[in-house]
Amino acid sequence: MKSITPSRLLLMKEKGERIASLTAYDYTMAQMCEAAGIPLILVGDTLGMVVRGEESTLAVTLDDVIYHSRMVKRGAPQALVIADLPFMTYQVSHEDAMRNAGRLMQDTGIGGIKIEGGVEIAGTVKRLVQIGIPVCGHLGYTPQSTHTLGGPRVQGRSFEAAVKLIEDAKALEDAGAFAIVLELVPNEIADAVTQQLRIPTIGIGAGPDCDGEVQVFHDLFGLFSDFQPRHSRRYLSVASDVVSAAEQFKADVASKIFPGKAQSATLDDPELRSRLAEYLDQRKEPPVVAG
Numbered sequence: 564m565k566s567i568t569p570s571r572l573l574l575m576k577e578k579g580e581r582i583a584s585l586t587a588y589d590y591t592m593a594q595m596c597e598a599a600g601i602p603l604i605l606v607g608d609t610l611g612m613v614v615r616g617e618e619s620t621l622a623v624t625l626d627d628v629i630y631h632s633r634m635v636k637r638g639a640p641q642a643l644v645i646a647d648l649p650f651m652t653y654q655v656s657h658e659d660a661m662r663n664a665g666r667l668m669q670d671t672g673i674g675g676i677k678i679e680g681g682v683e684i685a686g687t688v689k690r691l692v693q694i695g696i697p698v699c700g701h702l703g704y705t706p707q708s709t710h711t712l713g714g715p716r717v718q719g720r721s722f723e724a725a726v727k728l729i730e731d732a733k734a735l736e737d738a739g740a741f742a743i744v745l746e747l748v749p750n751e752i753a754d755a756v757t758q759q760l761r762i763p764t765i766g767i768g769a770g771p772d773c774d775g776e777v778q779v780f781h782d783l784f785g786l787f788s789d790f791q792p793r794h795s796r797r798y799l800s801v802a803s804d805v806v807s808a809a810e811q812f813k814a815d816v817a818s819k820i821f822p823g824k825a826q827s828a829t830l831d832d833p834e835l836r837s838r839l840a841e842y843l844d845q846r847k848e849p850p851v852v853a854g
């Protein structure tokens with residue numbers, strides 16, 4: 564089967580096929596997404612929070628994203644795997660952006676990158692696309708600007724902010740972005756942006772009218788107990804199931820129920836067993852004391 568490409572996502576929008584996307588941070592998570600037929604996997608810089616327990620995405624480096632992207636790509640050969648360009652790897656200059664995005668693609672084999680921002684970043688998007696790097700935009704609440712935005716809050720609530728969001732989205736599309744993530748945006752604005760664009764919008768906390776939906780793996784499957792974002796739904800409670808199972812394991816080890824026969828190897832040869840028993844008996848005899 565052929566791998567998913569950015570143009571396949573465009574086709575999905577044209578056909579009205581909705582795009583389900585998940586984050587993944589390692590080989591096994593990517594394998595599970597792939598087995599479920601998830602077409603778009605994001606190696607998000609949310610790894611700072613859900614994998615490393617940090618407060619924000621800001622400390623994640625390019626080397627970190629490369630490390631995780633390699634594992635994810637290995638686990639998901641069919642899906643379109645994209646990764647976040649971390650904070651400060653693309654904001655200073657086009658040259659930085661091209662060098663860092665190029666390295667991320669070259670060292671990992673992934674199919675594209677994601678960067679945050681609108682009109683102000685459109686020139687960078689254009690240069691990246693020109694050198695052959697597929698770019699996904701990210702508007703609304705942009706976690707790399709959490710300090711200026713005052714934390715994860717719904718964006719685009721005023722008329723001016725809504726118009727800016729639509730113009731930012733158009734600027735990204737014109738610059739060649741293949742999709743745009745809309746995070747924490749009122750439903751009506753996300754719908755308006757989606758209708759204005761030829762490229763797909765992928766919502767997260769942006770209502771049901773985007774062309775697709777992305778969710779953080781840990782939020783959706785309950786791997787993370789620090790907090791539960793309002794825009795997520797728990798499809799599983801993996802963390803509490805694992806805690807219960809680990810308690811059972813601990814009790815089984817204490818009472819010698821585990822490991823049992825099925826998990827152990829035995830000596831089948833009776834002659835070998837009796838030789839060993841003889842040897843162990845001899846070792847039990849008290850040592851001869853000289854004199």
Ligand code: KIV
Nearest residue numbers: 586607608609744777
């Ligand atoms: O880093 C991330 O996981 C993201 C998603 C929240 C879209 O950007």
